[in-house]
Amino acid sequence: MSNEHSATEEHAKRHKHEGPRKHIVAFIFSILLTVIAFAAVSAGEVNQSFIYIVLIVMAFLQVFIQMSFWMHMKDRGHIFPTVGIIFGIVIVFTMVIMAEYWAWW
Amino acid sequence: MSTHSHVDGQLPHEPEKATLEGRNKVLGFWLFLGGETVLFGTLFSAFLALRHQVGDGNPTSQELFELPTVALATFILLTSSLTSVFAIQAMHTNKVKAMIGWLIVTVLFGFGFLGLEIFEFNTYVHEGHKFTTSAFSTSFYTLVGFHGAHVLFGVIWISMLIAQVMKKGLNVVTAPKIYVAGMYWHFIDVVWVFIFTVVYLMGKVG
Amino acid sequence: MNRWHVLKRLMPLLAGMVLLLSACGRADLSTLRPQGPVAEEQFGLMKLTIIVMVLVVLVVFAIAVYVIIRFRRRPGDKTIPVQVEGNHKLEIIWTVIPIILLVILGVPTVKTVFGLAQDYTKDPKAIQVQVTAHQYWWEFNYPNLGVKTAQELLIPDDAVISVEAKTADVLHSFWIPSLAGKVDTNPGGNVNIMYFKAPKTGVYLGKCAELCGPSHSLMDFKVKVVDRKSFDRWVAAMKAPVALPADKDVADVLNNQCLSCHAIGANGGQLFPNLTGIGGREAVAGILVNTNDPKYANEGSVEHNLAKWIKDPQAVKPGTLMPKVELTDQQIDAIAKYLAGLKLDYETTK
Amino acid sequence: MAHAHPVKRYSGLMDWLTTVDHKKIGILYLIAGGFFFLVGGLEAILIRIQLWKPLNDFVAAHTFNELLTMHGTTMIFLAAMPMIFALMNAIIPLQIGARDVAFPFVNALGFWTFFAGGVLLNVSWFAGGAPDAGWTSYAPLATTTYSSGHGVDFYVIGLQIAGIGTLIGGINFLATIINMRAPGMSFMRMPMFTWAAFITSALILFAFPALTVGLVALMFDRLFGGNFFEVSNGGNAVLWEHIFWIFGHPEVYILILPAFGIISEVISTFSRKRLFGYSSMVFATVLIGFLGFMVWAHHMFTTGLGPVANALFSIATMLIAVPTGIKIFNWLFTMWGGSIKFTTANLFAVGFVPTFVMGGVTGVMLAAAPADFQYHDSYFVVAHFHYVIVGGLILGLFSGLYYWWPKMFGRVLNETIGKICFWTFFLGFHLTFFVQHFLGLMGMPRRVWTYLDGLGFNNLNLISTIGAFLMGIGTIAFLINVVVTSMKPRDAGNDPWEDGRTLEWSIPSPAPEYNFAQTPLVRGYDALWKEKMEGKSGMTPAEPLGSIHMPSPSILPFLMSVGLFIAGFGLMYADGKYDNSFVAFVFNNHIFAGFGLLITFACMFLRSVFDDHGFHIEPDELHDKGVKA
Ligand code: HEA
Ligand code: HEA
Ligand code: CUA
Ligand SMILES: [Cu+2]
DSSP, X not given: OTTHHHHHHHHHHHHHHOOHHHHHXXXXXXXXXXXXXXXXXXXXXXXXXXXXXXXXXXXXXXXXXXXXXXXXXXXTTOHHHHHHHHHHHXXXXXXXXXXXXXXXX | OOTTTTOSSOOOSSGGGSSHHHHHHHHHHHHHHHHHHHHHHHHHHHHHHXXXXXXXXXXXXXXXXXXXHXXXXXXXXXXXXXXXXXXXXXXXXXXXXXXXXXXXHHHHHHHHHXXXXXXXXXXXXXXXXXXXXXXXXHHHHHHHHHHHHHHHHHHHHHHHHHHHHHHHOSOTTHHHHHHHHHHHHHHHHXXXXXXIIIIIIHHHHO | OOHHHHHHHHHHHXXXXXXXXXXXXXXXXXXXXXXXXXXXXXXXXXXXXXXXXXXXXXXXXXXXXXXHHXXXXXXXXXOOOOOOOOOHHHHHHHHHHHHHHHHHXXXXXXXXXXXXXXXXXXXXXXXXXXXXXXXXXXXXXXXXXXXXXXXXEEEETTSEEEEEEXXXXXXXXXXXXXXXXXXXXXXXXXXXXXXXXXXXXXXXXXXXXXXOSGGGGGOOEEEEEEOHHHHHHHHHHHHSOOOOOSSHHHHHHIIIIITTTOEETTEEOSSSOBOTTGGGSSEETTTEEEOXXXXXXXXXXXXXXXXXXXXXXXXXXXXXXXXXXXXXXXXHHHHHHHHHTOOOOOOXXX | OOOOOOOOOOOHHHHHHHOOOHHHHHHHHHHHHHHHHHHHHHHXXXXXXXXXXXXXXXXXXXXHHHHHHHHHHIIIIIIIHHHHHHHHHHHHHHHTTOSSOSOHHHHHHHHHHHHHHHHHHHHGGGTTOOOOSTTTTOTTTTSTTTOOSSHHHHHHHHHHHHHHHHHHHHHHHHHHHHHOOOTTOOGGGSOHHHHHHHHHHHHHXXXXXXXXXXXXXXHHHHHHOOOSSOGGGTOOHHHHHHHHHHHHHHHHHHHHHHHHHHHHHHHHHHTTSOOTTHHHHHHHHHHHHHHTTSOGGGGOGGGOOOHHHHHXXXXXXXXXXXXXXXXXXXXXXXXXXXXXXXXXXXXXXXXXXXXXXXXXXXXXHHHSHHHHHHHTTBHHHHHHHHHHIIIIXXXXXXXXXXXXXXXXXXXXXXXXXXXXXXXHHHHHHHHHHHHHHHHHHTTOBSSOXXXXXXXXXXXXXXXXXXXXXXXXXXXXXXXXXXXXXXXXXXXXXXSTTSOOOSGGGGSOSSOOTTSOSSOBOOOSSSHHHHHHHTTOSSOOBSSOOOOEEEOOOOSHHHHHHHHHHHHHHHHHTTTOOOSSHHHHHHHHTTHHHHHHHHHHHHHHHHHHHSOOOOEEEOXXXXXXXXXXX
């Protein structure tokens, strides 16, 4: 109710961006990132932690692209989704660190 | 704010957000995805904690994983994410036929992915990598299986929505559902990005 | 303002309270009456926190009581109080003071955390003990001395005791309140370490502090601290051969029915509590306290306790893994008598 | 445009089974939560009877473990959380000036799934034994190797189902508060209780999925031979502890934040004074919610995580004292300079403040890791958490119930009985739990079925048991009060306390089905108070009088949870040995479980396919109360 007004205002602005081109570019990017990741592993004989870093970076870049372009998270009016997802990720991050460092010792 | 004001023809630009019900649905679904983030995060942490616990004589991740299959599955799922975007775009321009078409393509890709996964699991089981084999296998099947179950739910759901739209047309009631299903599909895709990274690729590296 | 003055006057009161606290409980069991340096260090931290907390509580109580009395509504009062939004100065004060208090707590906490995490497992001067918890008994292995015992941890009063704790089944927690805080026993290869010292000879009560099944509450053990000479004699005595009962029938029963699980000296298996020297221990099965002057239901003479236990272990410790062995009363008595006689002569002072 | 669809409206039992009205759902939550509180309380009384003297054998050892497990689980998941949801449902939409929650159907579903899960959990008593591994269900004690009966299965599946209900309830409130606020009700004008509900819901959203995964993992281990916690196959028992507490610690703030909200409302109303430091209260609430996720390992100081982890988690935990302290002092200074009226609601609220502080400071004591080596798993911890839960949350809930009872039921609870209720419960509470601090320090572990004589524990345990009975009397006094009050006429006015500050007091008691005939225009914090101070008798409407759209009632939520109940039951008994070959066939092939899931999915399908058009209430149907032209 309270944001009905602003929602209609946003329409016009957002619509200009929406063309298949942007999405195809995003798609090509994500394929590219995937290929890099697979290639890094297939190459073999490279420093293990280096590969790990490459993999993680690729994954996060990819997620960033998908979330912002395909799930519209970069658009306005997405404060709560963004906060929600980011908070979820923060929690997951602490958990993953826990799993890697403290579950075994 | 009646749900009926826009039916027939003059659908607004973003029909999913035209009504309060629609906006609630989209917001609620975002929140749900926030929860799902933690859900998969916990599964990932469990997997990370247990992934080296293979046990004696059981296949390790290096021996098990076939990257070409995984790459194919990844390609399929990424592409399906793109087709689902096209479906939403079609919806925004009120091209119902095109939307349905893209959705059907998306569902087909989804089935393709599931087929590959079943094939893959089947191979693993024959190689002695059963659910009960080791902590690694249990956490592997739980994590990847949870994702698979999400895909399965997604294809059934989207199929049902396709049927609904065919019957009722695109309106301010059906549009939010399609939009939300699209979000769900992207989310599954995002989770898969981490699965192929953390489970398969990192598993292959060691 | 004489605020600090008030505080100064409160100090003896607080000190008195701490004193009162330390009169609480049995010296061999209470965390408030530490008997060794580790428990003392922990008690020090506890005292510090208790003082800070009592201060906080007093301040809150004082304000609350004042407010409740001073600002109660008189009947028929229709006035509207001033609608204050807040007060930055006050709000800063009650943000900063707690932070200061937390720093006062945090620094010694971190120091003690690292202090108590010292690893003595490689220290040749320390007594190494591997503690293995079982449903519902404790196994104590001295790897460097080649001795294994159960239920009663015997240690010298002049050395650091270095503990490596794990479990054979579910989680338990190894706790000797008056000597040291607890450490959980985890399954698998996941071994926890801790250390403590017990400078005063005597017997201390130990407890299992993690829910581990029906008899969790009865999973007690004893820590017996003796001087070094006695300790050495004990180690030697544990290794000395032990004669089985002279009566062949009793010996047979014992051999067939009991030593399949238990060990006595060099005889029998090692998977269950080692019974060598059982007659000289403080208690049977951890809870039946041996005394010739029984006051409570769980006390009795060694022989009585042993017979009670063997007769029906489930009645003493529900869910225990020791089965009720079919024996006649005579057999039970004979075995109890024999076991009661298994005393190790090691204490130099007695 | 508003063409009213003919909608079947039910009455009697069917009305309650099909309702999607948040106020009725609130009452359902209250009844169910209250019932489980009595069950959990009875279990507590049995625990205390067993412990009143040394070497007692009033209940058997394994029964005791069942009692304590079910007491903890019931109280936390089936009593405390639902009663919180009861107040949130009854009040939040009213406080933000909304006609409804964002998802009325989902709201009903949330209630019924919680209820199905709760019933399933308690069925265990009659199905061969309740869970007995503690409310924390640590592995390996909770795995089939050491707990071979179905007890823990009931825990795993019952909590899973109840947890789904809680989770969707949380999402519903988040969406409601974000999207459904009346015009002018900005975030920084929201009442504190709404803020607390908002943060609590966020905590639910992020904490419960972790529990879901934990329970799934334990279920897989128990029912399908998984190895998450099976050490012999590489599983890890400590992993369960982490997962449980990642959920478990936020859970305790899920419990306390709503109480903080209630106290803020009650104290401010009965002091006739604006809440002191509103913005710092909001900030503190958010901060507590955030920090709550970063401290879980303080339950695991003795697990052996090592000094670095212990030090970090010690400090992080202590930090929570700062925002909590801000709240405490803000309450005290709300009262300062006020005109305090001691109604029963306010007695509970004023009693809450020092009591909660006592529980909070023992929390900070526990946070000092090396000292916690001594406290952990002793009665000191039991004392701590009952001080914060019973002395915090339960006092808060009582306060909220007395405060909002007229809004929920149209009748003011009897003040005399109310005061008896307060004093017996309050004194009984301190009697029960104050002495437990000392028991713990003197070396008494928790979760003990009995204790030996001569250890110095006897007197304090006896006192504790007496206190528990007093609390029982206090609770019974509350029940009597409810009965006595319900026999009086429904005569509460819009604002029975006369000092109401927030929107719920601007509408009739009990609130009509549509809450607000006209959506109010909010012009400031404490919206109603602001109007009152400007000499107005009520809110200015933000819209003309018009027809009001309402969601239709539906039986589907109820049926869906019945389906889940059946599925859970079927899953649990899928590996049984049955004499009857038909029964064996049905259970062992997961047909029974499948049947349950089928019901649930069929209902979901129906819900999706048949649009709910709802119905409209036309202006001429509105009661004339509270309507302005
Ligand atoms: C409503 C529930 C609730 C709440 C609010 C809290 C609040 C806190 N809890 Fe508690 N806790 C539980 C419920 C709760 N807890 C439960 C159920 C368990 C046991 C679970 C189990 O094992 O079964 C537990 C166990 C528990 C432990 C583990 C103990 C152990 O098992 O060994 C710890 C350790 O750090 C802890 C700490 C804290 C702290 C620091 C707070 C803080 O949030 C408290 C903050 C409040 C204050 C400090 C008071 C007000 C502040 C001031 C007046 C300012 C000035 C104060 C200072 C500077 C100190 N709690
Ligand atoms: C919301 C949470 C909550 C609440 C409200 C309570 C309320 C109470 N608890 Fe609870 N308790 C827990 C959560 C809670 N508890 C948890 C999580 C545990 C840990 C479990 C574990 O270790 O796994 C625990 C453990 C626990 C123990 C420790 C058990 C052990 O470690 O061995 C004890 C012992 O005294 C206890 C007592 C009580 C008492 C006396 C009340 C009282 O406040 C109850 C008051 C209510 C009533 C008395 C009922 C009302 C009246 C009737 C039903 C009518 C009949 C009654 C009479 C005739 C008297 N609780
Ligand atoms: Cu072992 Cu409790
Ligand atoms: Cu906690």
